Amino acid sequence: MKRQTRCITARHATQACLVLLCLAEIGAAHAWSLTITSGSRRLFLHVGNGAVSGTSGTLNGTAGTSGVVNLVQVTVPVAQMGNGTDLDMTSNSTQSVSLYGDGNNTCPTPSSQVMVGAGYRRNSGAANATLSVSSPANLTSGTDTIPFTEISWTVSAPGSGAPNVIPAGTFNGGTLTLATVPGNTYFENCHSFVYANSAVRAAGTYNGTVTYTLSSP
Template sequence: MKTAPTPSLLRLIGAGLVVSAGLQALPAQAWSLTIAAASRRVFLHVGNGTADDNNGTVNRVSANLTAAQLLSGAPQAMTSNSTQSASLYGDNYNTCPTPSAQVMIGASYRRSNPGNGPASAMLRVTSPASLTTTAGDTIPFSEISWTVSAAGSGVPNVIPAGTFSGGTQTLTTIPANTYIENCHTFRYANSAIRAAGTYDGRVTYTLSSP
C-alpha cells in the first residue's frame, strides 16, 4: 500500500502590483465598493498585504494527508499561513474571520474621469499544469479549487469560486473607481492515490488595465 504524501502545497503570490492609497471611506458591508476617482492606478493584495506599500509576502495553503484521508478519496480542506483577517480598505473590517483557513484577495481600479483610460481592469490568476515533487511526481493543478465568502457581504462572490486550470484564467472585471474583496478557501480534490512526497506549485494573481 502506498503511504500518504506529505503536504500538497500551493503557494500564492500577488505580483506586479501598483499600490494605491487614499481610498474614500464608505460603509464596508458590500465588498464591491465605489471609491474616489484618482489618477489611473491598480491595487491588488493576496493574503498578507499592505495598504500603502508593496508587500513581497508569499502565503501558502497546504494539505497534509494521512493514509486514511488519502484512501478515502474525499476532498480535503487546505489550511493557510495567512494572518490577514482585516480588510485593507481602510476601515479594518474583519472580512476573513478565520485566516488560517482563508486567503483574502482584494483589488481596485481607479481613473480620474470617464475619458481617461480603459473602463475596467482584469483580475487574472495563472497556475502551472501540475504541482510537482523533487522526484518528478505530479498532481494536476486542476485538483485544487476554491470557494468564496466575505463576512457581512451582500455579494460574497464578487470574485467567483473556481478551479485552477493549469493556465491563465480571468477571474473578474473591475469597473473604474471600484474596490472588491473576498476570502478564498481552498480544497484538494484527492481524486487519486499519489506517491509520497511534497508537491509544490505557485500561482500568480495579476491585475491589469490595458
C-alpha cells in the same frame, strides 16, 4: 499596460492528518464591492498578507509590493489517500482586516482563508481592469506530479450580501479570468482552498505557485 502581480503557493504532503471538508456544507458566496474616490490611475491587488491601501476608499497608499508570498497546504492522512474525499487546505496568512482601509474584519479565520482584493482607481483611461490567475499544469515533487486541477476554491465575505464578484473556481493549469473590475471600484472576499484527493499519489511534498494579476490597458 499597468500590471501588478502577487503569488500564492499551494503545497501537498502525505504524512499527517487534516480536517475533512464537505463541499455540501459550504454556504452561499458573497463579496464586498466598494467605491473608490476617483483619481490618477492606480491598480491595487493583494492576495493574503499585504500593505493597507491607504486612507479608506482612496488607494493612496505607498506604491510598491509587500514582498509576502503566502502558503496554502494540506497533509493527506495515509488511510484517506485517494479516496475522493475533499480535504480543506490551511493557510499561513494572518490577514483578517480589509486592506481597503476601513478596518472591516473581512476574513475572520485567515488560517483557513486567503483574502483576495482588487481595486482600480481612475479619472481617465480604460474603463475597467481585469483580474486573472495563472497556474502551472502540475504541482511537483521531484519527477512526481499532481494536476493543479485537483485544487479549487470557495469564496465568502462574512456580513456582506453583495453578489459574488471574485468567483469560486478550480485551477486549470493555465490562465483564468476571474473578474472585471470597473473604474473606481474595489472588490474583496475570502478564498478557502480545497484538495480533491481523487487518486493515490507517491509520498512527497508537492509544490506549485499561482500568480494573480490585475491589469488595465
